[in-house]
Amino acid sequence: MGLTHPQDLRAWQRWQDSRHPARSVLTRVRPRPARGVLTRGGEAPDVLVALDSGSPSNRAALLAPVAHLPRERVAVLAPPGLAPTSAGWRSAPWSADTLDRSLDSVRLVVSAGHYLPLGGAGFALATSRDVPFVVVQHGLLTPHAPPLPPSARLLAWSEADVEFWCAGRDDVRSAVVGAQLLWEATAAAGGDDDVPRTPAGPPTYLGQLHGAELPRPVLAAAAEAFCRETGASYRPHPSERDRASRRQHARWEAAGIVVERDGPPLAELGTPVVSVFSTGVLEAAARGLPAWVELPDPPPWLAEFWARYGMRRWGEDPTPAPPLPATAPAQLVARAIEGLL
Incomplete structure (x- = not known):
């Protein structure tokens, strides 16, 4: 089993539109150009991180690795309020017609995919420059997940997800890094093995x-x-x-x-x-x-x-804690990025 649309992004978008017809009509009537904020850590960044959402899963997949990369090498393209704000970062409004001119030094683009506006803009830049486009998995995969871009470099949660997402494809290179989102959840629990695993009240x-x-x-x-x-x-x-x-x-x-x-x-x-x-x-x-x-x-x-994903049905034993690598996935993503430069 794999994706319903393993390669055809337009077919996937038509399916999405069919599930949300009112939203798709509004988008066609009042299309919005891709806009965001471009935040640089230096004058000539060679890594562009493009994210379209501030969800916890996107932050874990795409922003957490930034902390493990030299600041001056990174630029972040994101909606307002999501980019790094600490000392040394400079932000400016961005629109689709300025991206190519403003990032001449970029040699690699990182995103969750090319199916949303900012990730799509990043993919267009990577394609025009013939540089790697790295997709970092940010969530669980159903057959209705968007297809990977052509010739993507995939950093996945597990080998099972690689096989599922890449089924029918021979143009995608992959590596398993684990899920930063689940790593952070485990860290929040403090690694306490004594947490009771039987229901203590209504779910x-x-x-x-x-x-x-x-x-x-x-x-x-x-x-x-x-x-x-x-x-x-x-x-x-x-x-x-x-x-x-x-x-x-x-x-x-x-x-x-x-x-x-x-x-x-x-x-x-x-x-x-x-x-x-x-x-x-x-x-x-x-x-x-x-x-x-x-x-x-x-x-x-x-x-x-x-x-x-090892999920257990209600009435069975609880879902076991997911396996995690010995090193934080965000660090593994950063290492993979540096290895491609």
Whole structure:
């Protein structure tokens, strides 16, 4: 098993548009040019890090390695508020028509992919200069993940993810570095092996109504049934801000289900965790918390996904802590980058 669209980015984008038709219509009617902030650590950086999101997974995958590289060698292209702000970094607004002129010294580009505007701009730069484009895995992979760019250098979480993401491809070079996100979750737990791995109270259900991989009615029905049966509270995903999600939350609250809109950050959650395919399940397991996945009659791809990441279904033993390398993945990413220069 592998990606539904292993190489065709446009086909993947059409699929995404079909899952979010209102958003795709708005984008076509009012297209927005790629814009961001370009932050330099020196006058002639040879590494460009391009990120489109400030999510914890993107920060861990793309910004954490920057701390292990010489500042003067790095430039970061990101939305406002995400780039490094410590002494020695200089920022300026950026738009797509200025990137090529402003980074003549760049010899390598790092991103999570080429499927969003800033990563796409970075890929265009790498292609025009014939320099390596490095993709750092930032999350779990379903068959609906975007394809890797042509001739990408992949830094993946595991060999199983390499095989899955690169199935049908012979143009991608890869190395396994592990998941910085899960490394940080383990560090937050302090390596305490005495953390109890049996439920101490009602679980928290990590919502995924925003997910395009499964129909919203299926995700909503599964969440509601689980919360009713177990007394679990529902924690909306940060992307559940659209009108349909807010209406669903209100209906659940009216029916007596607790919706945690203002709970602690996921990294500080202290309850058992359940979800359909959230990365938060592995984060919780890395912290020593009981964590499970659940969905009645899961499709074959989801069963394979659960098996690939070692996720356990509700009613089984909790999901074990994911394996991690001896060295922080952010350091391994930085070493890989330096090795390509």
